[in-house]
Amino acid sequence: MRSVILLAKSRTMNASTALATLEQAQDMGLTADEFEKIEEILGRTPNFTEMCIYSVMWSEHCSYKNSIKYLKTLPKEGPHMLVKAGEENAGIVDIGDGLGCAFKIESHNHPSALEPYQGAATGVGGINRDIFTMGARPIAQLNSLRFGDLENPRTKWLLEGVVKGIGDYGNSFGVPIVGGEVFFDPCYQVNPLVNAMSVGILETDKIISATASGVGNPVYIVGSATGKDGIQGASFASKDITAESAEDLPAVQVGDPFQEKLLLEATLELAATDAVRGMQDMGAAGITCSTSEMSAAGDVGMDIDLDKVPLRQADMQPFEILLSESQERMLVVVKKGEEAVVEGIFDKWDLHAECIGTVTEGNQIRFFKEGELVAEVPADTLVLGGGAPVYDREYSEPAWYADAQAWDASSVPVPSVEEAKDIADRLIQSPNIASKKWVWEQYDSMVGTINRSTNRPSDAGVVSVRGTKKALALTVDCNARYVEMDPEIGTAIAVAEAARNISCSGGMPSAITNCLNFGNPHNPEVYWQFVKAIEGMGRSCRHFNTPVTGGNVSFYNQSAQPDGSAVAVFPTPTIGMIGVIEDREDHMSLDFKEKGELIFLLGEVTNCINASEYLSSIAGVERSPAPHFNLEAEGRVQGCVRKCIERGCIRAAHDVADGGLFVNLLEMAMPNGLGFDVVTDDDIRLDAFLFGEGQGRIVVSCDENQQDRLLDIIEEFDVPIVLLGHVTKGKIVVDNKHFGFCAEWRNTFDNALEEELMG
Numbered sequence: 001m002r003s004v005i006l007l008a009k010s011r012t013m014n015a016s017t018a019l020a021t022l023e024q025a026q027d028m029g030l031t032a033d034e035f036e037k038i039e040e041i042l043g044r045t046p047n048f049t050e051m052c053i054y055s056v057m058w059s060e061h062c063s064y065k066n067s068i069k070y071l072k073t074l075p076k077e078g079p080h081m082l083v084k085a086g087e088e089n090a091g092i093v094d095i096g097d098g099l100g101c102a103f104k105i106e107s108h109n110h111p112s113a114l115e116p117y118q119g120a121a122t123g124v125g126g127i128n129r130d131i132f133t134m135g136a137r138p139i140a141q142l143n144s145l146r147f148g149d150l151e152n153p154r155t156k157w158l159l160e161g162v163v164k165g166i167g168d169y170g171n172s173f174g175v176p177i178v179g180g181e182v183f184f185d186p187c188y189q190v191n192p193l194v195n196a197m198s199v200g201i202l203e204t205d206k207i208i209s210a211t212a213s214g215v216g217n218p219v220y221i222v223g224s225a226t227g228k229d230g231i232q233g234a235s236f237a238s239k240d241i242t243a244e245s246a247e248d249l250p251a252v253q254v255g256d257p258f259q260e261k262l263l264l265e266a267t268l269e270l271a272a273t274d275a276v277r278g279m280q281d282m283g284a285a286g287i288t289c290s291t292s293e294m295s296a297a298g299d300v301g302m303d304i305d306l307d308k309v310p311l312r313q314a315d316m317q318p319f320e321i322l323l324s325e326s327q328e329r330m331l332v333v334v335k336k337g338e339e340a341v342v343e344g345i346f347d348k349w350d351l352h353a354e355c356i357g358t359v360t361e362g363n364q365i366r367f368f369k370e371g372e373l374v375a376e377v378p379a380d381t382l383v384l385g386g387g388a389p390v391y392d393r394e395y396s397e398p399a400w401y402a403d404a405q406a407w408d409a410s411s412v413p414v415p416s417v418e419e420a421k422d423i424a425d426r427l428i429q430s431p432n433i434a435s436k437k438w439v440w441e442q443y444d445s446m447v448g449t450i451n452r453s454t455n456r457p458s459d460a461g462v463v464s465v466r467g468t469k470k471a472l473a474l475t476v477d478c479n480a481r482y483v484e485m486d487p488e489i490g491t492a493i494a495v496a497e498a499a500r501n502i503s504c505s506g507g508m509p510s511a512i513t514n515c516l517n518f519g520n521p522h523n524p525e526v527y528w529q530f531v532k533a534i535e536g537m538g539r540s541c542r543h544f545n546t547p548v549t550g551g552n553v554s555f556y557n558q559s560a561q562p563d564g565s566a567v568a569v570f571p572t573p574t575i576g577m578i579g580v581i582e583d584r585e586d587h588m589s590l591d592f593k594e595k596g597e598l599i600f601l602l603g604e605v606t607n608c609i610n611a612s613e614y615l616s617s618i619a620g621v622e623r624s625p626a627p628h629f630n631l632e633a634e635g636r637v638q639g640c641v642r643k644c645i646e647r648g649c650i651r652a653a654h655d656v657a658d659g660g661l662f663v664n665l666l667e668m669a670m671p672n673g674l675g676f677d678v679v680t681d682d683d684i685r686l687d688a689f690l691f692g693e694g695q696g697r698i699v700v701s702c703d704e705n706q707q708d709r710l711l712d713i714i715e716e717f718d719v720p721i722v723l724l725g726h727v728t729k730g731k732i733v734v735d736n737k738h739f740g741f742c743a744e745w746r747n748t749f750d751n752a753l754e755e756e757l758m759g
Contacts, residue, residue: 020051028055034389041381049367049375052319054382056285057292060555063388066521067553070534078547080510086384088210089130089281091549092202093511095580097468100204102136105144105197105476105515105576107554112194116161120194121169122255125327127198128173129281132264133330135208135271136200140451140463141170143180143196144476144515144574145439148189150431150756155184158192159757166196167442172257173264176451177443178461179474184431185481187569190559195515195552197476197576201465208271210280212294212302212333212359217277219302219357221287222346223263224328227312229254231323259328259351266349267330273345275338282329288322288382290331291365295379296386301364304357306374318367318374333359393521395528404485404623409609412619414685417737423618424662427691428745430617433659434752456589457671459501459655464584471584473507475577479658479693480570485611486626487529491536491573493626493695496634497657498577499544503638504653504698506588506645507579509544514551514575519558519568526558529571537573543631546577588645590654591671592701597651597727599676600710601661603637603697604630604720607688613659614691628694633719637696640717644700649709652701660691662734664699665724669732670746677733678725690734701727 025035028051038046038054046054060066076084082100083092090104108123124141131138143166148155170177175198212219270276278298280290287309291302306321316324334342339355346353360366367375381387415423427433445454452462452471460473477498483490499509514537519526541548558568581587592599608628615621644650656664665676680689688694702710714721725733732739739745 018048019045020048024048025051025055028052029059030055034058037389041378041387047375049319049322050377052323053288053375053377056288056323057382058388060553061284062289063384064553065389066391066393066555067516067530068384068390069392070531073534074538074548075541076547078511078545081547082204083207085548085550089133091511091513092134092207093549093578094204095465095470095472097470098204099465099468100202100207101199101472101578102131102134102202103197103199103513103576103578104130104550105195105513105574106552107515107517108194108196109191109517109554109557112162112192113190116158117165118254120162120165122327123194123196124166124169125255125257125260126281126283127196128175128260129283129330131198131200132267133208133210133279133281134202135206135268136202137268138175138198138200140178140199140461140474141175141197142178142461142474142476142576144478145180145182146188146193146480146569146572147184148192149186150184152189155189156757162192162194163439163442169255169257171444173261176445178445178451178453178463179476181476182436182439183480185570187567191557191569193517193557193569193572195476195517195574197513199472199474199578206271208276208279210278210294210297212278212298212300214277214333214335215300215359215361217336217359218334218339218355219304219359220332220334220342220353221309221356222330222332222353223351224256224259224326225310225312225352226321226324226329227326228316228320228324229326231320231325255327262349262351263328263330266346266351269345270342273341275335275341276332277335278333280331282331284325286322286324286326287331292379292382294331294333295363295365296383299363301360301362301379302357303360303366304368306367306369308354308356310352310354318369322367393527394524395531396524397528398525400623405625407624409607412609412615412621415687417686417735420686420690420734421737421739423614423687423691424739425748426618427614427659428663428666428749429752430613431753431756432613433663435750436753437750438754438757452584452587456587457591458587458589459504460507460579462505462581462587469583471581471587473502473505473579473581475501476574477501478572478574480572481616482611482626483533483573484570485624487532487571488536489626489629491533492540492631493629494573494575495537495540495544495546496631496695497655498575499546500634500638500655500698502577502579503642504588504590504655505581506586507581508642509546509577509579511549512541512546512575512577513549514573516551516553517557517569517572517574518555520566521555523568526568533571533573540631543635586645588653590652590668592668592674592727593651593672595674595727595729597701597703598707599678599724599726600700600702601697601722601724602640602700602714602719604633605681605684605689605697605722606694607685608694609685609688609692612691612693614687630696634696636717637698637719640713640719641698641700643713643717644710647709647713649706649713650700650702654699656697656699658693660693662690666745666749668699668701669742670749673730673742675728675731675742676725677728677731680735681722
């Protein structure tokens with residue numbers, strides 16, 4: 001790619017429209033067949049600028065050419081859907097009272113691997129623009145992060161840069177970060193994953209479409225000026241990380257959260273007028289993407305004058321202007337005669353608002369520079385669902401998979417209670433289990449004062465919906481180790497865990513967005529993981545009636561090795577889910593409230609240590625089946641907990657997840673400095689009981705006078721229940737073995753990650 005850019009920079013303006021070659025096309029990531037198809041579409045050989053346009057729009061990042069066949073199998077219908085997957089920049093669900101919730105998650109993995117600060121920051125900026133471009137005001141952000149071995153200096157550099165980038169941009173933009181996850185494994189050493197989610201609220205009758213309409217209507221570029229940052233970013237994100245990837249550093253964008261804040265306010269002010277006929281964020285592929293997608297959606301064309309685009313740098317070539325991914329920009333189609341309204345609003349906010357073209361009849365997008373036609377392409381041939389190619393890759397089950405399914409837990413010795421105490425101590429210091437306090441303390445979680453979870457911790461982030469009694473419950477979830485062990489079950493678990501977090505917080509799961517992070521789709525074993533993950537996601541989403549509203553596919557998350565092989569990340573289909581709490585007073589927290597509360601475990605207890613953090617980091621077993629998972633039982637447990645919350649018969653609820661039951665109980669005890677005295681089950685392995693991660697289990701606490709009502713609901717839902725013990729003033733006891741005091745455990749839990757980072 002760098003060679004092509006350097007070649008183009010050496011050309012004169014007239015030469016920049018010279019005919020493209022197959023060699024150049026392949027250097028841009030296109031195949032010989034795709035080059036031939038472009039020639040067939042145009043009826044001629046494309047020029048260099050046109051080839052650049054097709055190279056980014058037909059990249060995996062923009063076209064989903066290797067994934068769309070299977071994405072179409074995911075459920076899109078649901079009782080609350082207002083905007084379905086693929087229709088607009090983000091999905092929207094109806095939350096009642098005339099309001100809708102717009103939400104989406106996307107990746108910024110490749111840029112973050114090279115320049116973690118700007119890569120993460122611009123990921124936050126881009127996903128927020130997807131939300132407010134639709135007329136929604138962002139009210140919450142979440143993120144899901146994956147890094148390599150924490151003992152590696154590069155991992156520390158990446159972690160520090162990504163967290164600071166997210167914090168600096170989000171804090172300056174003024175939207176609270178209310179949830180997230182951080183996971184470490186050596187498979188992410190070269191390829192960290194940075195997935196950012198944004199959630200916004202809008203009035204359902206004021207949704208702005210990303211569709212161009214009205215022949216003769218002016219087309220405006222608004223926001224910041226255009227520079228050379230981010231050129232070919234979409235293509236860069238559609239190939240493996242190699243030793244030469246540092247040469248693609250110009251593909252990393254540079255963000256300005258203060259400009260974004262101005263753009264947000266100007267956009268929402270504009271949305272309140274009748275001047276807008278269509279609007280879209282300029283993200284991947286910049287002007288190229290927004291003009292082609294808006295035109296294709298409206299069955300129209302555009303004439304665009306590149307001389308009118310505000311530039312930060314002189315002498316930019318046409319392909320550079322078209323492919324730049326400079327941040328904080330949007331394309332707006334304006335009702336003819338309302339130009340002064342648009343220009344006045346953006347002038348007030350000290351932002352560019354320049355008319356760069358018009359909507360035309362037909363489907364041709366034409367780009368001009370200095371009066372010369374530098375590119376002419378049919379809009380519908382560029383986009384997903386139009387002329388962009390669609391592939392169904394070969395896939396095959398990995399050779400190790402069958403052997404892993406036959407793994408027997410009896411190969412791991414069962415620890416004694418004394419040994420279990422030592423295991424628990426080691427486990428809570430694992431980077432995947434230890435508190436991520438060092439991370440979230442760098443984020444502003446209170447700006448806007450709608451975040452209820454800062455002072456009332458719960459399994460999901462919970463934010464109030466102003467002007468109503470409602471709240472939204474928000475979460476991001478994916479245990480990638482489960483997905484690596486079994487992509488179908490692991491992904492079904494990711495959806496179920498997200499729903500469990502919503503349910504434990506008092507919400508009804510509504511819909512999901514996803515960020516699908518995988519290796520190279522040309523690798524049959526990677527593609528098998530992808531296909532199976534989609535099957536698992538669809539199965540779980542249908543069960544919970546949580547349609548998929550959209551998201552992002554990020555392939556090519558793998559790195560070349562010196563011997564010519566490649567190492568892919570764990571398949572990581574991150575699930576972002578929203579739920580609705582009809583009355584925010586029903587928001588359920590996870591913390592024990594006082595000494596004497598009874599502690600119950602809901603759900604089936606099994607002899608399962610499969611794929612657990614304990615099995616991986618303590619026992620050292622890398623491959624096993626996925627954890628125990630029963631989707632039907634999962635649904636009953638979640639419905640039971642929601643009913644318990646509705647009827648006011650529990651005081652705390654927290655799902656058993658990473659680290660198992662002991663970690664769950666510790667997390668419930670620590671907020672108020674309380675403890676617990678519990679008894680294990682003699683019929684279950686001690687390590688499985690305390691540290692196993694079998695799914696579908698929730699711990700609740702209640703007062704003695706609530707117990708009968710709780711048991712009535714349990715009987716109604718036919719859910720297994722075990723009385724574990726009771727809440728203590730601060731002592732932690734397991735099977736009459738004194739494990740110490742909560743304050744000691746909290747000190748270790750809170751400081752382990754920071755101590756590891758500080759060396």
